[in-house]
Amino acid sequence: MPCFLYNQTMLQTETKQDILIIGGGPSGLSTALHLQKFAPHLTPRILILEKEHYPRPKLCAGGLVVDAENILEALGLDVSEIPHVDVEKAHFDFAGKGLNIHLHKRRALRVIRRDEFDAWLAQKTQERGISIRQGVNVRHIQAQEEHVIIRTDHETFTAHIVIGADGSNGITRRCIFPHDPVFTARALEVITPDYTDKTFERRKEQAYFDFFPVPQNIAGYVWDFPTQINGNPMRCWGVYDTNLLANYERPPLLKPLAKEMQTQGFNLDDYELKGHPIRWYSPQNRVSIPRVLLVGDAVGADAIFGEGVSMALGYGIIAAWEIEESFQRGEFSFRKYKHRLRKSGLGQSLFARWFLAQVIYTFKWRWFQFLLWRILKPIVTFVAWTFILNWSKKDLRK
Numbered sequence: 001m002p003c004f005l006y007n008q009t010m011l012q013t014e015t016k017q018d019i020l021i022i023g024g025g026p027s028g029l030s031t032a033l034h035l036q037k038f039a040p041h042l043t044p045r046i047l048i049l050e051k052e053h054y055p056r057p058k059l060c061a062g063g064l065v066v067d068a069e070n071i072l073e074a075l076g077l078d079v080s081e082i083p084h085v086d087v088e089k090a091h092f093d094f095a096g097k098g099l100n101i102h103l104h105k106r107r108a109l110r111v112i113r114r115d116e117f118d119a120w121l122a123q124k125t126q127e128r129g130i131s132i133r134q135g136v137n138v139r140h141i142q143a144q145e146e147h148v149i150i151r152t153d154h155e156t157f158t159a160h161i162v163i164g165a166d167g168s169n170g171i172t173r174r175c176i177f178p179h180d181p182v183f184t185a186r187a188l189e190v191i192t193p194d195y196t197d198k199t200f201e202r203r204k205e206q207a208y209f210d211f212f213p214v215p216q217n218i219a220g221y222v223w224d225f226p227t228q229i230n231g232n233p234m235r236c237w238g239v240y241d242t243n244l245l246a247n248y249e250r251p252p253l254l255k256p257l258a259k260e261m262q263t264q265g266f267n268l269d270d271y272e273l274k275g276h277p278i279r280w281y282s283p284q285n286r287v288s289i290p291r292v293l294l295v296g297d298a299v300g301a302d303a304i305f306g307e308g309v310s311m312a313l314g315y316g317i318i319a320a321w322e323i324e325e326s327f328q329r330g331e332f333s334f335r336k337y338k339h340r341l342r343k344s345g346l347g348q349s350l351f352a353r354w355f356l357a358q359v360i361y362t363f364k365w366r367w368f369q370f371l372l373w374r375i376l377k378p379i380v381t382f383v384a385w386t387f388i389l390n391w392s393k394k395d396l397r398k
């Protein structure tokens, strides 16, 4: 429902809250955990509203990169407590061949299931004294000079400040920036059993990203990751399209996914296909108004890959920093938030990824993709390590 169509006629109870976080995904939980870390006295004043009940499903391939691990570690959290699959090598291919990334003494990726990860992170958040109310669906947000009014299905809150952590389709952004352009990618995902055929044995513990659909105007890639469900080895497949080539004629999005799966001995029609948009970061995206700021996908995830969990955790650091200083000053314009974000390791990585996405996907020709993924390995690896990964170290110095 568009935010401006909400017409509240029911009489609702009114609850007052200082810091209200809308959405209990990684960005909302990380904002709360970092606020608790930077300003413990604010802990009892935080409330997270989550519309679902944990463990709730979330469409996501669950690939955690080194920055997600660094941020969790700095919070004193050990993600290895939850079921996961370690991926030693990540392959970035064009039509079946390309470069692989293998980090020294570290895994390339850790793959988790998001229902398990988010439920675990929510539990850790609650154990640190932060309140989460589950099953509360926020319907409307209205910022006023002295407070923000938040309407849910059954209750009205007035909050000192609001953090919109409600994801790519979130109500917070739609209420505060109803007319802003939205840069959104399409993603489809399928879960299958693991490889049984010996021919594909070597793929088992590796993650694949193949950019073969780019010359067909699908500005993204097909992925194939190992994962697990209830301890059983499975594969997570998907296709991501930034929509940067949406003005050109494109095949249906499931076509390249079906092709890749078929090459590896799977038939897409045998499995349940699910889709979800991913809002990606563009420097044009606005991030706050007085008393309301956005984090995570509500601002934007990585444009190249749609990678957003490490980013969501990183937004939590920058937002908590901004909020802590605002409480110290007693002033809640959040004027500095965009600048702070832009200067942060996270902001620089998001900017680099936005810029590189324009290059990788609009230079869509076969020869260019071939050159990039098969020939320029040292350059691509250097750029990935310098501008894309490892950004969290800078932000964790706070």
Ligand SMILES: Cc1cc2nc3c(=O)[nH]c(=O)nc-3n(C[C@H](O)[C@H](O)[C@H](O)COP(=O)(O)OP(=O)(O)OC[C@H]3O[C@@H](n4cnc5c(N)ncnc54)[C@H](O)[C@@H]3O)c2cc1C
Binding pocket: 022, 023, 024, 025, 026, 027, 028, 049, 050, 051, 052, 058, 059, 060, 061, 062, 063, 064, 065, 136, 137, 138, 139, 165, 166, 167, 168, 170, 171, 187, 188, 189, 238, 275, 276, 277, 278, 295, 296, 297, 298, 301, 306, 307, 308, 309, 310, 312
């Ligand atoms: C198919 C797919 C595959 C992906 N694969 C990866 C991957 O491998 N690695 C990676 O890093 N990223 C991946 N991503 C991106 C990643 O899932 C997101 O970037 C990340 O979840 C963003 O976290 P967030 O906290 O901002 O939002 P979300 O995780 O979307 O959390 C938002 C929360 O807000 C709640 N909420 C929403 N509306 C309301 C409301 N009105 N009231 C109350 N609560 C509300 C939701 O229930 C949810 O819990 C993938 C995304 C998709 C779609």
